[in-house]
Each structure stands twice: as C-alpha cells, then as structure tokens.
C-alpha cells in the first residue's frame with residue numbers, strides 16, 4: 076500500500092499544552108515543567124494497518140504568529156489542524172476565535188467547497204484535570220467547534236484522558252478522505268484531473284476576486 080504523508084499541526088496560545096498532548100500521544104510521557112518549544116519542531120510516527128499506511132508528521136508550533144513568513148509554511152499542505160485551548164484559561168479560547176481560527180481560514184482552503192480538500196479541523200480543550208479551575212464550559216467549546224465545523228474533544232495530557240482516541244478518530248477521518256481521493260484517482264484518472272483543474276481555476280478566480288476587492 077502506498078505511504079501517504081499526514082501533516083498534523085497544533086495551534087494555540089503558549090502553555091495550553093500542545094507539546095504535552097503530542098508527547099502523550101507519541102511517547103506516552105508527561106512533563107509537568109514548562110519547557111518552551113523549539114520553533115518548528117517535527118516529530119514522526121508511522122501507522123500501518125489494513126486500511127492505510129501513513130506517516131504522521133507533527134508540527135509543534137511555538138508562538139510563530141510573530142513570523143508571518145514561517146506561518147505560511149505551517150499551514151501549507153496541513154492535513155489535520157488542531158486548535159488547542161485549556162479549559163482553565165478563557166483567554167486561550169478567545170485567542171483561538173480572534174486569531175488562530177482566522178489564520179487557518181486565511182491560509183487554507185478550509186472554508187471553500189473544494190471536493191478533494193484533505194484537511195480535517197479539530198478543536199481540543201486540554202487540562203480537564205483542572206475542572207475545579209474551569210473557565211470554559213464544555214458546551215462553550217462544543218458550540219465554537221460547531222460554528223467552525225471542527226471535530227471537538229476535551230482531554231487531559233496529564234492524566235492521559237481523551238488523547239489516543241481523539242487522534243485515532245481524526246486520523247481515520249483523514250485516511251477516509253485520502254482513500255476516497257486515491258480510489259477516485261485510480262478509477263477515473265481523466266475525470267480526477269478535470270476536477271483538479273476545475274477546482275484550481277475556481278480557487279484562482281476567488282483569489283483574484285479577493286485581491287481586487289481589497290484594493
């Protein structure tokens with residue numbers, strides 16, 4: 076089976092737990108001391124099963140919003156983008172609404188109706204072990220996820236709750252999209268190419284429109 080790359084990006088304010096979530100999923104470890112993430116840190120994992128053969132590449136970001144040129148690289152070809160907040164920090168959800176989600180919309184085709192768009196969007200509320208300090212209710216998280224059409228979950232990297240099954244679910248969604256695309260491409264390659272050309276031209280028209288309106 077062909078090896079497909081799946082690029083996974085975690086976004087959100089610093090200290091919401093992005094690095095800890097990745098480390099929990101990949102290595103089943105947790106570090107309670109905060110260590111600032113090295114910008115553009117990549118970690119990998121291969122998943123093989125009867126349905127797919129995937130190389131997951133995790134992009135652990137660290138406040139890169141300040142470097143715009145880098146941020147474009149982060150979104151380019153991303154397959155799973157997970158917006159992350161922590162339930163004990165209201166500001167971390169607000170920043171997702173005001174800033175990070177806008178970045179995703181501006182830098183990806185997520186809002187368009189492109190048929191073969193291989194992008195899954197997630198929203199995760201971390202640190203559920205700090206329920207006594209809760210500032211964001213589950214309902215609030217869920218309703219934002221619904222608004223932006225993201226897959227929602229709560230988790231605790233510390234207590235290893237809700238992490239594995241959430242990643243498995245998102246990866247499964249991605250793999251399904253990829254398999255549909257692959258089988259369509261194999262069985263109807265001429266038609267597939269037509270679709271891609273059509274979608275590209277729709278996209279470039281949208282881009283031109285946007286450009287002209289902002290002038």
Ligand SMILES: Nc1nc2c(ncn2[C@@H]2O[C@H](COP(=O)(O)OP(=O)(O)O)[C@@H](O)[C@H]2O)c(=O)[nH]1
Nearest residue numbers: 089090091092093094095107109202231232233
């Ligand atoms: N209580 C609790 N603390 C967490 C959890 N996940 C991360 N942390 C702590 O939050 C801080 C920031 O985590 P980190 O993963 O470095 O955040 P990042 O800046 O988003 O990558 C660290 O001190 C972690 O130990 C969690 O699920 N529960």
Ligand SMILES: [Mg+2]
Nearest residue numbers: 093094111112
């Ligand atoms: Mg980090």
